[in-house]
Every structure is written in C-alpha cells, then in structure tokens.
Amino acid sequence: MTIDGRIARGDRTRAAVLDRAVARATEDGLDGLSLGQLATDLGVSKSGLFAHWRSKEDLQLATVERAEQQFLDQVTRPALTAPRGVRRLWALHDRRIAFYESELLPGGCFFAKVQFEFSVRPGVVRDRLATTFTLWSDFVDNLARLAVREGDLRADTDTRQLAYELESFALTAVMQSRLLSPEIAYRYARRAALDRLRTLATDPALLPEDLA
Amino acid sequence: MTIDGRIARGDRTRAAVLDRAVARATEDGLDGLSLGQLATDLGVSKSGLFAHWRSKEDLQLATVERAEQQFLDQVTRPALTAPRGVRRLWALHDRRIAFYESELLPGGCFFAKVQFEFSVRPGVVRDRLATTFTLWSDFVDNLARLAVREGDLRADTDTRQLAYELESFALTAVMQSRLLSPEIAYRYARRAALDRLRTLATDPALLPEDLA
DNA sequence: TAAATGAACGACCGGTCGGTCGGTTACCCC
C-alpha cells in the first residue's frame, strides 16, 4: 500500500483551504467568504478550488464539517477526560470559553457566527447547522443527565433547561468579547455557569471555589 | 408654518426604506443588504436611494438608528410602565421575548444579527453598535441597581453579572428560535430569567408564579 | 409666471462575484 503523492497533495491543499475557510468565516461569515480572496490568500488559483468542491455551497458544507472536527478536538474530547458528572459539565464549559480565549479563530466561534448568519436562510447549510446544533444540544443534555444519575446534580434538575443556559452564557461571551472587553465577557460567562451549576449541585465542593 | 409637500414625501420614503431595511437586515444582515434589491422591493429606483443617503454605510447607520427607535418603542418604553424593581426587570425581559415572538422582524432581532455580523469588522457601524450596546447594558444594570435599592433584590446582587445573564437568555432565544422550535426557545429564555430573578429576589411573590 | 428646489429616475461605470473550460504539470501504473 503505497501513498499516491498526487492524492496526498490534494489532501494537504484541501486541509489548508478548509482551515483558512473556517478562520475567515468567523470574521466575514460563510457567505461573506469570497472564493477569489480565499484562493489569493492561500496562493492558489480560484479555479483550483473548484477542482475540490463543485460549488461554493459544497465548500461551505465542507467548512462546517471541518469546524465541527476542530471543536471536537479542541473542546469536546479534552473535556471528556474530566470525571463524570458535574465536573465534566464544568470542564466542557470552561474548555469552550478557553477555546474562544485562545484566539485560534479570529472571530471567536465559528458556530455562533454561522448560526446567526444562516438561521433564517433556508438551504442545506442551514439544515446541516441545525442538525449539528441538535446533536450538540443532546450531547450536553446527556452529560447533564449523567450528572443527575451520578448524584452530582439534584434529581429534579431540568437538564434541557440547564443545557440552554450554559449555551446562552457561552454564546453571549463570544459576542461580547468582540464588541466590548474580552476579559470581562469571559469572566461573566464562567461565573454565570459556575453559579448555576453550584445551585444545582449536591456537593458544590466538586466545583472550583472561585475564579482566578 | 406650512408643510412642504416635497419634503413630506421624502420623509415618507425615508421611513419606508428604513423600515424595510431593518426587516431585511434581520434576514441577510446589514452588509448582505443589497441596495438594488431593497429599491426593487420598495418599487423605487436604486439611484433614488442615493438621494437620501450618500453611501451604503450611511444607510446602514440610519438603519441602526431606526432599529434602536423601534426597540425603544416596542420594548423599553412599555416595560417602564411596570413598577420599579424586580417587576420592571422581568417586564423588560418578557417584553423583549414577546417582541421576538411577534415576528414583526422576520429574523427575530436586529441587534443580535447585526452585532454578530459587525463585531469583528472595524468601522463606524461597529463603533455605533458597540456604543448602543454599552448604553443598553448600562440601562439594564441601572434597572437592577434600582431594584437593589428598592429592596427587591438581595443587597449583594452583582447587577452587571445579572445584566449579562439576562442578555444571554434573550440573545440565545432569538438564535435558537430560528434554528429549532420557537416555542421551546422562548420558554427556556423566560424560565431561565424567571428562575434567576427568583433566586435573587427578596420577595419571589413579586414575580409570576409560573409560565403559561 | 418664472426661477428655484427636492425627489426620483434610467443609463451607465468599474469592479467583483460564482462558475466554466481548455489546457499543463507531475506523479502512478503497466
């Protein structure tokens, strides 16, 4: 099983384009993405892009997929190393905010930006984003339900409601961080989640005492 | 003091254009707004728009101003009829969600959409939005401080933090309402705020018992 | 009634957009 150098080259190009596309989309949106600019930025030709994706919409879908992978690698998977229960919920939120803080993406969060862009624009991109968000929401809900089963959270916890609130705090952080002061926004987002989890936790000592 | 019919006509046109611009911007964003489409929609010529605004950026600024006015009329001012304190805070949040529910704007919320669009795009529009948001944030904070002074909220309430959380719940509602189910999103947004206010209120009876 | 004014129009500009097409280059396999 030898490696085809041509295909490897194509894979490298695809990866580079998608990384760039994810980053740029956090600034100008998925639709604001111009294929010509994207190509120029990467030192390739515009027509070269069409060799990999048949249309702009194709590229947009691939970009969403890449962003999902990135989020999984940078946020979700690391958070799963935390112990089951309320600590894992907190780890997920904390990691997420840390990811925004890292400035790895200039606009902060790909999904926040793109969901607002496409939430009222019917099409396959919107549908894909809706599916992704539903899966994410279910995932957080499952973590919360697990925390209830583990006895970390009060038995009468509304896990869906909790997932909504955690989502709110993170989403707002990424918006306010770019419009006002980042440090303040992230502190609010962490504090809000910590307070909320503490009121629901059976043993608040599982959560960090206060924020640095 | 007679009325100049020509100027009155211009005023009518300007108002119609801006109303339409606010509505469309909630769908396609302020930059996604095309002057040609906007003109066609309203049955006027594109060049006619330039008689009222010198550039697209000028029109964008005027559109922001119009949206502020609309929000003031539909949300802020009505909420001020509620009694000072925690009831007024709740009224503001409830009215805001109701405004989103009304579908008066197809995209739900002008500012949510546009803030995400311009938060990482330097320029006069972004600056204007940042100023508007700061004023709004201060306004909510002042309502909360007033509620503390009135004895409605616990004396150790972090009013800025509260303002952040209320903002979060509303912002997320408008996003999720268009991506998933509106009813569910709005219920989460109201429930979250109500729960939060109740934990801080000295007399929870001032708040509605539960949601319809 | 004639001059002045403000709103609105159609034609048009340079530029950019997404997308197409006919190559050229470089690598793989027989």
Add this chain to the structure above:
DNA sequence: GGGGTAACCGACCGACCGGTCGTTCATTTA
C-alpha cells in the same frame, strides 16, 4: 517509457454589486 489520472492553472463569462451622472417632474417661492 507511454498512457492514464489527479491537481492545478489562466482566461474568460454573465450577473450583480455600490456608486455616478444628467435629467425629469412636481411643488414651493419670488
């Protein structure tokens, strides 16, 4: 070493973009 194939390129297209210009028309003013 020759044929096939995948990556990539430059030239080009029609559509649309924001914006300008000269003009028309209704109304106000002198």
